[in-house]
Amino acid sequence: MPDLIQLALDQGVPQETIIYILMYPVILTVIAAARQVVGIKAFGIYTPSIIAVAFLATTLKYGLAIFFVVLAVALGTRFILKSSKLLYISKTAIMLSVVALAVLAFLALGGSFRRTGLANVSIFPLLIMITIVEKFVVVQIENGFKTAMYLAVETIFLASVCYYLVKWEAFQNLVLAYPAIVVLIVILNIALGKWTGLRLSEYFRFRDVINNVELPRKK
Amino acid sequence: MLSYLERSKLILGMNARNMLYVRPYNPKSAKKIADDKLLCKKVLKKADLPVPFLLGKIRNPEELANFDWNTLPKSFVLKPNRGLGGEGIMVVYGKNKKSGNWVKADRQEITIPELEAHIRNVFEGNYSLSGQPDTVFFEERVKLNRIFKPYSYRGIPDVRIIVFNRMPIMAMLRLPTEQSRGRANLHLGGICLGIDLTTGVTTHAISRNLSTQQDYRIEYLPGTRIPLAGIRIPYWQESLEIASMCQEVSGLGFLGVDIMLDRDRGPVVAEINARPGLSIQNANQAPLRERLERVKGLKISSAKKGVRLAQDLFGGEIEEEVEEATGKRVVGIFKKIIIEGPRGKRIVDAKLDTGAYYTSIDEELAIELGFGEVVKAFKEYFPHFHGSLMFPGKDIDYQLAETRKIRDLHIEEIVQKSTGLLQNIRLVSSSNGISIRPVIETKIILDRSAILTKATIVRRKHLRFPVIIGRKSLKSFIIDVGKKKEESL
Numbered sequence: 001m002p003d004l005i006q007l008a009l010d011q012g013v014p015q016e017t018i019i020y021i022l023m024y025p026v027i028l029t030v031i032a033a034a035r036q037v038v039g040i041k042a043f044g045i046y047t048p049s050i051i052a053v054a055f056l057a058t059t060l061k062y063g064l065a066i067f068f069v070v071l072a073v074a075l076g077t078r079f080i081l082k083s084s085k086l087l088y089i090s091k092t093a094i095m096l097s098v099v100a101l102a103v104l105a106f107l108a109l110g111g112s113f114r115r116t117g118l119a120n121v122s123i124f125p126l127l128i129m130i131t132i133v134e135k136f137v138v139v140q141i142e143n144g145f146k147t148a149m150y151l152a153v154e155t156i157f158l159a160s161v162c163y164y165l166v167k168w169e170a171f172q173n174l175v176l177a178y179p180a181i182v183v184l185i186v187i188l189n190i191a192l193g194k195w196t197g198l199r200l201s202e203y204f205r206f207r208d209v210i211n212n213v214e215l216p217r218k219k
Numbered sequence: 220m221l222s223y224l225e226r227s228k229l230i231l232g233m234n235a236r237n238m239l240y241v242r243p244y245n246p247k248s249a250k251k252i253a254d255d256k257l258l259c260k261k262v263l264k265k266a267d268l269p270v271p272f273l274l275g276k277i278r279n280p281e282e283l284a285n286f287d288w289n290t291l292p293k294s295f296v297l298k299p300n301r302g303l304g305g306e307g308i309m310v311v312y313g314k315n316k317k318s319g320n321w322v323k324a325d326r327q328e329i330t331i332p333e334l335e336a337h338i339r340n341v342f343e344g345n346y347s348l349s350g351q352p353d354t355v356f357f358e359e360r361v362k363l364n365r366i367f368k369p370y371s372y373r374g375i376p377d378v379r380i381i382v383f384n385r386m387p388i389m390a391m392l393r394l395p396t397e398q399s400r401g402r403a404n405l406h407l408g409g410i411c412l413g414i415d416l417t418t419g420v421t422t423h424a425i426s427r428n429l430s431t432q433q434d435y436r437i438e439y440l441p442g443t444r445i446p447l448a449g450i451r452i453p454y455w456q457e458s459l460e461i462a463s464m465c466q467e468v469s470g471l472g473f474l475g476v477d478i479m480l481d482r483d484r485g486p487v488v489a490e491i492n493a494r495p496g497l498s499i500q501n502a503n504q505a506p507l508r509e510r511l512e513r514v515k516g517l518k519i520s521s522a523k524k525g526v527r528l529a530q531d532l533f534g535g536e537i538e539e540e541v542e543e544a545t546g547k548r549v550v551g552i553f554k555k556i557i558i559e560g561p562r563g564k565r566i567v568d569a570k571l572d573t574g575a576y577y578t579s580i581d582e583e584l585a586i587e588l589g590f591g592e593v594v595k596a597f598k599e600y601f602p603h604f605h606g607s608l609m610f611p612g613k614d615i616d617y618q619l620a621e622t623r624k625i626r627d628l629h630i631e632e633i634v635q636k637s638t639g640l641l642q643n644i645r646l647v648s649s650s651n652g653i654s655i656r657p658v659i660e661t662k663i664i665l666d667r668s669a670i671l672t673k674a675t676i677v678r679r680k681h682l683r684f685p686v687i688i689g690r691k692s693l694k695s696f697i698i699d700v701g702k703k704k705e706e707s708l
Contacts, residue, residue, distance in 0.1 A: 036234055039233075085336075087343065088343050088344075088345065088350070138350060141345055141350070142303065142306070142350075146429065146430060147432075150432070194238070195234055195238075196232075196234045196235040196238045196239055197228075197232065197234065197235070198227055198228075198230055198232040198234075198235075199232055199233060199234065202230065202232045202233065202497075203227060204433075205433065205434070205501075206227075206230045206232075206497075206500055206501065206506075208436065208501060208504065209230060209500050209501060209504055209505065209506055210223065210226050210227045210230060210506075211223075211226075212504050213226040213229055213230075213505075213506055213509075
């Protein structure tokens with residue numbers, strides 16, 4: 001494993017890329033644990049993980065800014081299109097186009113306020129943010145706006161936690177020095193996959209029942 | 220008393236539901252039935268289980284264009300076939316005579332073009348799992364049972380019953396409210412009421428805060444002073460048996476069965492659910508995991524048996540409440556008891572008879588228990604005095620006085636001969652006259668409490684119960700005449 005990393009470095013793969021790739025399983029595990037043990041649902045596992053990666057590329061500050069712009073514009077557009085009798089796919093296409101233009105405007109605006117970091121954001125994190133919109137809309141249709149909003153906040157929270165974990169230097173060094181940690185992560189996930197205990201959120205959800213439980217009298 | 224952590228292990232959480240119950244017990248083919256309402260209807264109907272009648276279906280735009288709206292009656296329910304959580308359902312309850320338009324449950328009129336638009340939305344998958352294209356069907360509108368009238372807002376309540384291993388494990392009543400706009404789902408603002416499995420009477424109630432998605436307990440119907448506990452669900456036994464049979468027919472091992480109680484038809488199965496929600500635990504204030512684990516692996520041969528066993532195991536909450544409030548135990552009329560005499564104890568069937576004052580036991584049982592000496596000595600002097608009419612035509616006072624005289628004549632001698640076991644000789648007046656009976660002392664264990672009581676010995680061979688327990692021994696009990704015979708002690 002260390003040889004593989006050395007080889008990649010020798011071939012000119014940036015160290016940052018290697019760290020992020022090695023960290024991706026860590027991010028996934030954090031999200032899986034958040035769901036299985038804590039009870040944070042977010043938008044599944046892929047969405048928060050990919051947003052975490054996008055944050056790594058844009059830095060958290062700009063990442064969050066872009067996320068909220070994208071979401072706000074998407075919701076606004078959707079609201080305007082609501083009464084139109086267009087098919088779902090066409091509506092989504094229009095909405096995503098408007099979002100894309102809004103992001104362009106936002107970047108230009110950021111540049112003019114000398115936020116060079118914003119202007120330098122590469123295309124992929126931007127696209128990632130935009131795809132979140134569709135996820136949001138699907139949840140909104142199925143479970144309502146409140147749930148979608150709730151899950152969006154959870155997603156951002158999880159992505160931020162992952163962001164700080166990956167940016168933590170001591171942890172980065174550890175993973176670089178012992179890439180075998182990634183194997184440990186698989187074992188951890190197997191354990192998580194078999195976990196049948198209550199989630200932390202469920203301790204709260206069922207607190208009344210837990211407090212009142214009495215084992216039935218032996219009959 | 221268990222610690223908080225130990226108690227929390229009795230709760231069924233999402234992880235355990237999925238890993239331990241949904242996945243191992245619900246095969247894919249069976250889940251298909253649960254997720255496809257039309258298929259489910261067909262499967263249940265084939266098994267002779269009651270379902271709302273199908274009025275028609277529209278599967279694609281072509282069928283929609285050719286659909287003859289005149290085939291629909293005045294009232295009906297439109298449902299997306301794979302709709303989730305009550306979304307996309309439209310209830311139509313009549314026709315406006317003037318305009319000829321249908322009227323929805325929210326009193327709004329709806330025209331055919333509007334109905335068509337709604338159906339096209341369903342086709343597009345706007346109401347189905349992850350936006351898959353869907354079809355619609357029409358079914359009869361279930362009529363509101365009178366009992367539920369004060370409790371429901373523009374919709375039909377339904378009963379959710381969780382079934383596992385042929386046994387109804389837990390149940391709740393779901394009421395449509397103003398907040399849920401006539402739908403009975405908790406996550407839309409409906410109310411859920413826990414149900415005591417034995418009696419079919421509601422116990423606790425919860426509502427959900429839609430912003431925080433947290434359940435909280437309520438006592439009264441929102442906006443009223445109508446208490447939610449104590450509603451007696453009609454057709455209860457039948458509903459439980461239907462739910463149990465749904466499990467067998469669907470092939471799902473762990474499921475939630477939703478039953479509506481039609482005013483005329485009785486219970487009809489609205490749908491079945493392969494991943495039943497967990498808030499039923501909050502509605503019942505009882506843990507599900509512990510119940511499921513208790514019945515795992517039991518061999519249950521029929522729905523009826525499953526229901527009966529479940530009621531014995533998990534029911535009785537109402538009784539326990541009465542017991543708590545009065546300090547008295549609730550027992551049925553028929554009960555197995557342990558009775559003790561000088562020669563040992565026997566387990567026998569007893570009848571709890573509030574019409575009798577004294578407890579009485581059958582002569583043969585008395586001999587078995589070791590009161591043979593008493594019976595022998597008594598018979599020597601009173602061979603004929605077992606409940607016979609002794610002085611026909613005379614009034615009761617005369618009869619009593621005469622019988623007392625006869626008794627007093629011999630009582631001393633009999634007490635002496637019966638080796639101290641005879642306590643007294645008593646006159647007992649009953650519908651067939653006055654009888655003289657020997658009285659002994661015995662210990663009875665009734666519903667786990669021991670009662671030291673005097674009992675008369677009588678020849679009851681022709682009767683079903685060798686022991687009748689009278690009022691005198693029942694002071695710490697409440698008799699529930701509706702309670703079924705219990706096989707347990």
